[in-house]
Amino acid sequence: MTGLLPEGFHDRLPPAADAVARFEGRVLSVARSYGYEQVDPPLAEFEDALGRRLKAARAQDAVRFVDPVSQKTLAIRPDMTAQVGRIAATRMGHHPRPVRLCYAGPVLRLRASDLAQRRALRQIGAELIGLDSVAAVREVVTVAVEALAAAGLSDVSVDFTLPDLLDALAGDTLAPEQLLALREALDGKDAGAVAAIDPAYLPLIEAAGPFDQALARLRESDVAGSLGSRLDGLEAIAEAVRDRAALTLDPTERHGFEYQSWVGFSLFARGLSAGIGRGGSYAVVGEDGRAEPAVGFSLYADVLLDAGVGADARRRLFLPFGTPAETGAALRAEGWVTVAALTADDTPEAQLCTHRLGDAGPVALG
Amino acid sequence: MTGLLPEGFHDRLPPAADAVARFEGRVLSVARSYGYEQVDPPLAEFEDALGRRLKAARAQDAVRFVDPVSQKTLAIRPDMTAQVGRIAATRMGHHPRPVRLCYAGPVLRLRASDLAQRRALRQIGAELIGLDSVAAVREVVTVAVEALAAAGLSDVSVDFTLPDLLDALAGDTLAPEQLLALREALDGKDAGAVAAIDPAYLPLIEAAGPFDQALARLRESDVAGSLGSRLDGLEAIAEAVRDRAALTLDPTERHGFEYQSWVGFSLFARGLSAGIGRGGSYAVVGEDGRAEPAVGFSLYADVLLDAGVGADARRRLFLPFGTPAETGAALRAEGWVTVAALTADDTPEAQLCTHRLGDAGPVALG
The missing domain is CATH 3.30.930.10 (Bira Bifunctional Protein; Domain 2)
Incomplete structure (x- = not known):
């Protein structure tokens, strides 16, 4: 084969x-x-x-x-x-x-x-x-x-993330191995493990979901102080597209964003599970x-x-064998896709045509 | 580097x-x-x-x-x-x-x-x-x-060739090694060598050049009999584009047409030596x-x-820092390419803009 x-x-x-x-x-x-x-x-x-x-x-x-x-x-x-x-x-x-x-x-x-x-x-x-x-x-x-x-996808969602959020929050307060453990605990949404490292990071687990709600939770949390300008920036970004897309926030999501700096986003279309x-x-x-x-x-x-x-949907107009070239040109100029029969026995069906040129112009085929 | x-x-x-x-x-x-x-x-x-x-x-x-x-x-x-x-x-x-x-x-x-x-x-x-x-x-x-x-090249020429012409003409009259020698002689436009094999093929050397002239020479030659329908076909093909392209004929040209059957063509644009x-x-x-x-x-x-x-030519409209999003959208809807200043110190020149949005609308620069 x-x-x-x-x-x-x-x-x-x-x-x-x-x-x-x-x-x-x-x-x-x-x-x-x-x-x-x-x-x-x-x-x-x-x-x-x-x-x-x-x-x-x-x-x-x-x-x-x-x-x-x-x-x-x-x-x-x-x-x-x-x-x-x-x-x-x-x-x-x-x-x-x-x-x-x-x-x-x-x-x-x-x-x-x-x-x-x-x-x-x-x-x-x-x-x-x-x-x-x-x-x-x-x-x-x-x-x-x-x-x-413009490509016909009006029902999209944007999922924002803040890839270096943890680094910004932790500063020098966590040892590298603690930071790594915290990342893993957050990736797994493991509240117990997060609390064991530092309960101050617990709000980050809750702050995932619909954008406004997640952002509000982040702002209310005790981590908000050190994140102020970052959260204001994210809100200003969201503002630009909130009337054209559903917005979500998953502040500690890092998968696929290893090389992003302060902000990342994934795009989804309704009905498609893959990004x-x-x-x-x-x-x-x-x-x-x-x-x-x-x-x-x-x-x-x-x-x-x-x-x-x-x-x-395909829209193709069959030109019977012998149709003059000028007739085809005029129809294409009107926007038709023309498919000319090159042999006397060609048919609209064989050429997947939706229309056929009749004496009085294009005729839709059943 | x-x-x-x-x-x-x-x-x-x-x-x-x-x-x-x-x-x-x-x-x-x-x-x-x-x-x-x-x-x-x-x-x-x-x-x-x-x-x-x-x-x-x-x-x-x-x-x-x-x-x-x-x-x-x-x-x-x-x-x-x-x-x-x-x-x-x-x-x-x-x-x-x-x-x-x-x-x-x-x-x-x-x-x-x-x-x-x-x-x-x-x-x-x-x-x-x-x-x-x-x-x-x-x-x-x-x-x-x-x-x-449609792509802006109105001054093109089409150079037709008949890749299997020699096979059709020679039929069984030439041994394979004679046919090969004849091909090489014709490729080299070597009249002496062609004549030595068979003077009947000499018209093929002359029949290269402007289409109508070359076709007429082929028709007048003693090879015309066995080529009648082929030449009629080629003329009908040429007829379809003769008002939109300059036409030439090089009936025995084979370079690059080794896999073509009865007809081949090269496309050229005026001023470009390469096809x-x-x-x-x-x-x-x-x-x-x-x-x-x-x-x-x-x-x-x-x-x-x-x-x-x-x-x-580029046509780019600079939107000064702080131009409202709706203003940009309206201008893009009119067909403008807009380039928004994202910092207060950006300039139309840096962004290769041809126009700048002034109080009364786009102003041409320079």
Whole structure:
């Protein structure tokens, strides 16, 4: 069976592939309207340079091969964010900050992950490099939610997290091993274990859930004092999208946010258990080793499209054999998709047509 | 210098990457309007299955790696046409013919070629599987020329060739080694060598150049008798695009058309020496080993885009710090690309803006 593909690799057939193109077109269109300009890095790069910019786990997922031209090892990108960071830090390093960039393309991974069961998948996103302020995060979250709405997903939720919250709270008061134990206890929502380390952290377990309620609990708790400005910032970010998305807060959630700095977010669509994207603030390392702040988001279109999001109904007009070229051109100019019979025995049914050109114009087929 | 990329690999930066997306969007839009639906095959497949569908030279160009999941060798696609053929022959094998498909995406090659100096490049095209009749080729050539026009290339030329012409002419009259010698003599436009084999083939050397003139010479020659229907077919194909493209004919040109059957064509744009695409009739091998006819074309966007085709002027509106969100939304709804200042000291110049929002609306800068 020559049609068989490796596990985690899929063909997208009609009409799903058109839906992918439409989805990405709409997402990029919103990003562009906010000034995010597209970059298109190559599928492969020198492994060492790319690996330095990837999370360790991600770097291990990259397909590697020896380049016969350079005799060096190249890696196929398992993620595009690292490439966008490289471009911002190197070729666009001289560009005044912030730099706004967007991207879309296929990535390849040796292993599937929770977020992506596919190993060949499409990534699309936007990154703002040079700032990670409240204003910057507000803009990026707004673009993400608006892009999803433009792509037909109006029922989305944003789950915020504060990845370095514990570090900020604990300061020097906890030994490294205590901090680690506290993280694990919080990850497991284990109140007993948290209380055994320090009852002051108990409110963090309760402060997970619907955004306003969770934020209010955090504010009421005895940890609020040291978090004031951070909570004000988060509230200002939420304010920008609260009329367009359901909001939740899980302040100590760290899974998948190991490289985020002060704020992270996951994007969900109603009816889909898998997340459809994520984002947050992070650091891009420049040529000189200096880190600069950044914030961005990535969407994994495959999750959405596998669920049938964005699939428009086909509308195809059959042109009987011998229809003059000008007639077809006029109908296409009106917006029709025309399918011309190239033989006398072709039929609208064989060509999956919804309409047929009759003497008086297009006729809908039952 | 971490920004360095391997030879033949390039980043496309703003505004060029936006131009790529725009170019591909316009090309696919024309193909879709003729009923060609998009397919999106994965970046990699089992090497043996993909290799069987690639020209031998192309298969050697594929990046290979061992898949840790299947323990088999996979190959990154060096060409998408082979994948589209596989889809048509396998997963869409049950679909009534003809099947019309289009595609766009990156491909990766270990070695650069004449047509593509890049090793990481973008391919875009359309394929009609199940027919290679005059009507089928007419449609495909029309879509190619119209797609290029929609993408802003109105000054294109189509160079037709008849790849199996010599076989058709010679029939059993020439021994295989004579046929080979004749091909080489014709490729070299070596009239003496051609005459030494058989002077009857001399008109083929003269019959290269502007389409009408070359076709008339072929018709006048003593080879015309056995070529009648083929020449009539070619003329009917040319008729479909002669008002939108300059046409030439090089009847015995075979370079790059080794896998084409009765007709092939190269696409050129005025001012660019490199070809921008090619197409023709060929055969797709089904699961059962049976070959079916097909016609298609591929465009290599990089050639065009490296030459600056499709680069629109930037038009970006700077929103001073503190501009209300609703104001920005209203301007984007009017079609503006807005770039919001996220700090009080940001400037229109730093953000490459062409306009600035003043009290009375957008003001052109500079």
